[in-house]
Amino acid sequence: MDEKKETVEGSYGSSIDMAEVKKRKGWVVALVASITLARISNGLFLSITGPTLLFLAENTDSSVSQVSSMFSGRSVGMLTGAICFGAVSNRFPDYKPLFTLGIGLGIHGIVMILTPFMTSLAGLVTITMVGGLMFGYINSGLQAVYLKLWGPEKSRPYLQSVHFGFSIGALLAPIIATPFLVKADASQEAGTSCPNEEDILFTTPLTLLNATEATSPPVTEQINPVSWSFIIIGVYTIFASLLLCGLALCKIEEKVASHNIERKESRPEEPIKDLWMFFIPLCFFYFCLVSSEMLYQSYIFSVSLCSELEFSAEQASLLTSVFWTGFAIGRGTGIITSKYLKPATIIILDLIGTTSIITLMCIWGEQSAILTWIVTFIHGLSIATMYSAGVSWTSEVTNMAGTYIFVFSIGGTVGGFSMLPAGGVLFDKEPFSVMYLILGCCVFNIIFFILMNVIWKWRIRRGIGYQPEQNQQDQFKGNSNAGFEIEESKYTEF
Structure with missing residues (x-):
């Protein structure tokens, strides 16, 4: 009876120490929390350019239609990053991506900090493409981590949490930017006119926006307040990257996988x-x-x-x-x-x-x-x-x-x-x-x-x-431990 208090029945009749189960749950919580924080930074990255689009156009002396080319650069980078992750995973079957995801997130944070200081359109497009590259790699990598650890069925709530984190970041970005936009005197109805009117948002160079402020002395030696929204997001992203790298150095992937009593992804890839x-x-x-x-x-x-x-x-x-x-x-x-x-x-x-x-x-x-x-x-x-x-x-x-x-x-x-x-x-x-x-x-x-x-x-x-x-479960029916030995041998794999 005492042994039952200290052990828990695992899959196919295995006994696992309760202390080990609790320790594994702690590592799982740490992994999910760090990945969610990383995805919040992804949502911030993708959403912050909306409310600050006028600022970015003015900063690069471009029209809004011209500065929107950074979205195309970001999309190309995102696709390239996703393909890169798939290629690396294929080349190295035992590849454990968490550390490289942390490094990529750190680069992502640096990109965010540098973005408001890009004064040329080419520089803004280039740095946004780098950010998109990191985003694509991180987005694919974080989902792959959950799929490898828990397989197609058990990973469902974890995958939902990945995308939940993104939505939180997307919701927070305008909230972070709003006070800085107000401080930068962005409440001058810029971008609220429609196509048949004087449409600053879609067609007019943003230098015209300041025509009514010709009498005001320009402030050139101070950082535009809107820049601080990018800096705050960049610092947060670097913090999330350090957390991912720290957990990777603790070998959290192995710690979660080694006691994973649920089925991990073990099917070979089809041609x-x-x-x-x-x-x-x-x-x-x-x-x-x-x-x-x-x-x-x-x-x-x-x-x-x-x-x-x-x-x-x-x-x-x-x-x-x-x-x-x-x-x-x-x-x-x-x-x-x-x-x-x-x-x-x-x-x-x-x-x-x-x-x-x-x-x-x-x-x-x-x-x-x-x-x-x-x-x-x-x-x-x-x-x-x-x-x-x-x-x-x-x-x-x-x-x-x-x-x-x-x-x-x-x-x-x-x-x-x-x-x-x-x-x-x-x-x-x-x-x-x-x-x-x-x-x-x-x-x-x-x-x-x-x-x-x-x-x-x-x-x-x-x-x-x-x-x-x-059909897959039928072969494990009954009291036999058939199949458990195979799963046991995979506990340390990832």
Whole structure:
């Protein structure tokens, strides 16, 4: 009886010391906390350029349309970074990435600190591309860590926490920037005029912004207050990088994996010739998913301001915060719901939610301000869990923890690279037409998800790749310890 108090039954009948279990839980908490902090910095990096776009344009003596080229550079860097991680994982099967992720995060922090001091457009684009490179590498690497440690099923809540951290950072960035924007006298209605008016935000060089301040003496020897928002984020990011590096030096990956009584990812990677048919609709799925998310959060401020809704700048700003609030709540609750709902179920619910609510927006949104508020919150809430649920669902189909982890970034990066400019073209013609583009993305999301399911079922019928979970569990039924020895030998692998 005393032994039972000190031990706990593990998988397939193994006994594990309770002290070791508690110690492992402590390491797991430390790992999850550090990765979440790292992802918050990623969200800050991606979101801070929105409210500070006018500052960056003025700093580089560029128009907003010119300075927006940094988004293209960032997208190229993100895709390159994701591919680099996949290539390194393929080249070194026993590669433990946490230390290099910490170093990458440190470079990310340095990029943030240097960004407000870039006075040339080429320099700003270059440094943003470096930041995007680090972002792509870190984003893929952190997800791969969870997939390798806990496999496609047990990693679901951990993957949700990765994306929850990002949403927190995206929500905090405007809050951090606002007091510095106010201090820099950014409350002069810059960027709130619409395409048919004197549109400073989309077409006018920002040097014209200060034409009305010609009588004021220029301040050239002091740091622009807006710079401090970048510096604060950069310092925080460096702190998060030191935490990751410290845990890596403590060999936290081995400590978590060595006592992991749940199944880790151990399936061999399938050749690309067996997967390319599945990866094509997968890339298009993420293309539509990321496009609908980025288009809405990027343009809802301007659409509500310039369409027949005629929101004030303050209301439009609050509307953007409502989207990020719904987004954060969705990803936070996803940590819990992912334990009880299958990834495919979450995706289906999200697709129904986003498509139906955007349809209502397209039909009645321009005539109803109340509906716009509701749609904004529900769209953020629904779309929040789709990305991570897609990663979990795809990981059930095949091993995505190594070489192929970059596939998720391909569609998302191309979507951000191409659809934001397309949305700008539509906005200049008719502001509310951006909503129709978002609805098209939602509809095609459904089509590509159905296509992925068809290909998956076809693979199962052909006996290719992943087999249903139940078939894998059948071989371990009964009192036999068959299979435990195999798992035991893998405890120290990662």
